Amino acid sequence: MRQKLQVLRRVEATRLLLFAGLVFILIVGFQYVNVQYSSVVFLLSAEDKIPISRNDNNGTLLPSSESETLSVKSMSSSNIYHAPEVDGREDVLERKRIVSDEGHILDSEMKDLQDTFMEDDTDNDNESPDFETRRSSNKSLSSPSALPPEDLPTDIESTEDASTNSDYERKEKLEILENESDHSVDKLAPEVEKLVQVPNSGVFSISQMMSLLNQSHNSHVSRVGKPRWSSPVDRELLYARNQIENSPIIENDPLLHASLYWNLSMFKRSYELMEKMLKVYVYREGKRPIMHKPVLKGIYASEGWFMKLLKSSKTFITKDPHKAHLFYLPFSSKMLEKTLYVPGSHSDKNLVEFLKNYLDMISTKYRYWNRTEGSDHFLAACHDWAPSETRRYMGNCIRALCNSDVTEGFVFGKDVALPETTILFPRRPLRAVGGKPPTQRPILAFFAGGMHGYFRPLLVKRWGGSKDPDMKIFSQMSKGKDMKRYIQYMKSSKYCICPRGYEVNSPRVVEAIFYECVPVIISDNFVPPFFEALNWESFAVFVMEKDVGDLKRILQSIPDEKYRKMQMRVKMVQKHFLWHAKPEKYDIFHMILHSVWFNRVFQS
Known part of the structure; x- marks a missing residue:
């Protein structure tokens, strides 16, 4: 009797498994067909759209009903398309x-x-x-x-x-x-x-x-x-423009040093209006x-x-x-x-x-x-x-x-x-921020990087290697421990050279500020960041590309008192160049x- 019951149980279990498998196959098949059909419908319907020129002088607008239809189509497409994974993980x-x-x-x-x-x-x-x-x-x-x-x-x-x-x-x-x-x-x-x-x-x-x-x-x-x-x-x-142009005069501010800005009063008023209005x-x-x-x-x-x-x-x-x-x-x-x-x-x-x-x-x-x-x-x-x-x-x-x-x-x-x-x-964007005080910066100038563009090879040819102990100019550094060397050079140098590469911009400009090193920007016609507000010449040195041969003389001609003021201003302006996971x-x-x-x- 027990043997018959065991046989019946096995038979019933097998039937249930077969039924569950059949249901699963039907569900998967239905979803596959549905997704494919939806994608085809969306792509076909998208072919019927007639674009209106952005430069339509008549400013023609779509009827509200058509706009709503387009919104539905966009929602459909977003359901079809899936974002890629990164290292096996989604965003x-x-x-x-x-x-x-x-x-x-x-x-x-x-x-x-x-x-x-x-x-x-x-x-x-x-x-x-x-x-x-x-x-x-x-x-x-x-x-x-x-x-x-x-x-x-x-x-x-x-x-x-x-x-x-x-x-x-x-x-x-x-x-x-x-x-x-x-x-x-x-x-x-x-x-x-x-x-x-x-x-x-x-x-x-x-x-x-x-x-x-x-x-x-x-x-x-x-x-x-x-x-x-x-x-x-x-x-x-x-209204905002009128307020900015007629902003009250500000001479001192606990968070903003006037020498860093073209017009502190206008900048602060503009910033306040942005926070309130934008x-x-x-x-x-x-x-x-x-x-x-x-x-x-x-x-x-x-x-x-x-x-x-x-x-x-x-x-x-x-x-x-x-x-x-x-x-x-x-x-x-x-x-x-x-x-x-x-x-x-x-x-x-x-x-x-x-x-x-x-x-x-x-x-x-x-x-x-x-x-x-x-x-x-x-x-x-x-x-x-x-x-x-x-x-x-x-x-x-x-x-x-x-x-x-x-x-x-x-x-x-x-x-x-x-x-x-x-x-x-990215979890620690402010890692290693800061640098040594002026008295602990024995190196006059530092640069290390790839030989991109016409200018950097000229810089290395003139100052590279051990030609001059005051000028630490390298064409490259090996990876690994030299990453820390690179950072220490920036933290220990008075001036950090930021030359152009193939283009005028370089991450070294912000890196120099990050490590409290006075940037020396050698990149003709480069517009520095936040130019509308910041007076870059108060905390950075600009050298024309044609004057690379006089670079050391130019830097040595800067009085020590002026350098100290520039370095202090680099520390003050640094907050404008720092990322925070929660903006400050x-x-x-x-x-x-x-x-x-x-x-x-x-x-x-």
């Missing part, structure tokens, strides 16, 4: 954060933000301190067409590996964009081209740059992107990894940290675009290059085309771009190619660029200089946003 921050009714991260979740801010949370003490990639010449373009947003590859890592090779430089193959290809892609927008200033002598001094900035605020830039119809935000911006609308459209998936590690981290902190801000973000003073275009210039660039093509034409397609999409779906022709929109891009990629179709935008080169279309009063900051340890008053996040806000106000 932990996006999954863990708790969102309030306004769509912002709650203060109670800030600890999770700090703990999960970086996708790659492995600190590597062997990573190198010299983080500059090989530079390109950013000429014009020709290459395969850009992929549409639906067809972005999903096998791209979304964070930049900061590990470097034996000479502190990543072994990326140098790609030169050919100058004999399609120049039409690389041209400036016609209304912006007339605003570009080219120095007669070949080089702009800091004082000449400041003069151009003041001229632009009082004349031509205000006429770019004049609103086609009025909005309450226009009156708010005019609202930014962030477009939700766009596919990862190019859109909404920033690089948070390495030399391009500025654009990534800014995107991350802005999108999580409860102070500045608005979900109502009618209240927005600024519209943010949330793309990563590094991920654009990493995702779409065809190695060996020597062309970024398809990258430019991708950005154009994105603008076509948002200007078709919304009316905000068309109202000002994009002059109230802004971007933050740190890749070297960003100026050439954005100058044609995004030329009216406020562009925050690391490669802030006057000769490559940088427009004073419109564009802003984005600091190029290296983030090796006057830190680098707020300073970037202030530069954009300031130029936007003076366009009104």
Whole structure:
């Protein structure tokens, strides 16, 4: 009897297992068919959209019903596309954060933000301190067409590996964009081209740059992107401009030292108004990894940290675009290059085309771009190619660029200089910050880095090796323990040389400030970060490229008392160049946003 019961139990168990397996197969099959069908329907329906030109002089708007339909389609596509994993892990921050009714991260979740801010949370003490990639010449373009947003590859890592090779430089193959290809892609927008200033002598001094900035605020830039119809935000911006221009005189401030700024009174009033008034609308459209998936590690981290902190801000973000003073275009210039660039093509034409397609999409779906022709929109891009990629179709935008080169279309009063900051340890961005006092800095000047561009080999040829004990100039350092040597050299030197590479920008400028070393910037026509507010000549030395042979004499001619004042000011200005997981008053996040806000106000 017991044997029969055992047999019956086994038979019943087998039947249940078979039935469960059949149900599972049916469910999986149904989901597979449903997802494929949904994707096909979405792609077919997307073919029916007729783009409306962003430059439509009539300011044509979509009917509300069509706009709603487009919104549904965008939601469908976001369900189909899945963000790539990083080292087998999804973006932990996006999954863990708790969102309030306004769509912002709650203060109670800030600890999770700090703990999960970086996708790659492995600190590597062997990573190198010299983080500059090989530079390109950013000429014009020709290459395969850009992929549409639906067809972005999903096998791209979304964070930049900061590990470097034996000479502190990543072994990326140098790609030169050919100058004999399609120049039409690389041209400036016609209304912006007339605003570009080219120095007669070949080089702009800091004082000449400041003069151009003041001229632009009082004349031509205000006429770019004049609103086609009025909005309450226009009156708010005019109010802010009047308040800034008539700001009360401030001689002393406990947090701000007057000698660091062109006009402390105007800066402080502008900053206060930004905190009280500024609202930014962030477009939700766009596919990862190019859109909404920033690089948070390495030399391009500025654009990534800014995107991350802005999108999580409860102070500045608005979900109502009618209240927005600024519209943010949330793309990563590094991920654009990493995702779409065809190695060996020597062309970024398809990258430019991708950005154009994105603008076509948002200007078709919304009316905000068309109202000002994009002059109230802004971007933050740190890749070297960003100026050439954005100058044609995004030329009216406020562009925050690391490669802030006057000769490559940088427009004073419109564009802003984005600091190029290296983030090796995202969990501890302030690791090793600070340096030795002036009395413990026996080295006159220090530089170490790859031989990028024409200038650095000249620097090493003149001062390299052990030719001069006061000038510690190296073409390279091996990795490992030399990372600490690099940092110690910066902490122990009076002056840190920040020469141009293939482009005018270098992460050494911010590194020098980070380690409280007076920066010596040798990069003609480089617009330094936060130029609208900071008087760089009060805490940094500028040397023209042609004077490299006189470098030591120039540095030795600076009186010791003046050096001590400059070094003290470096320590004071340092707070403007530090990243915090939770932004702090006057830190680098707020300073970037202030530069954009300031130029936007003076366009009104």
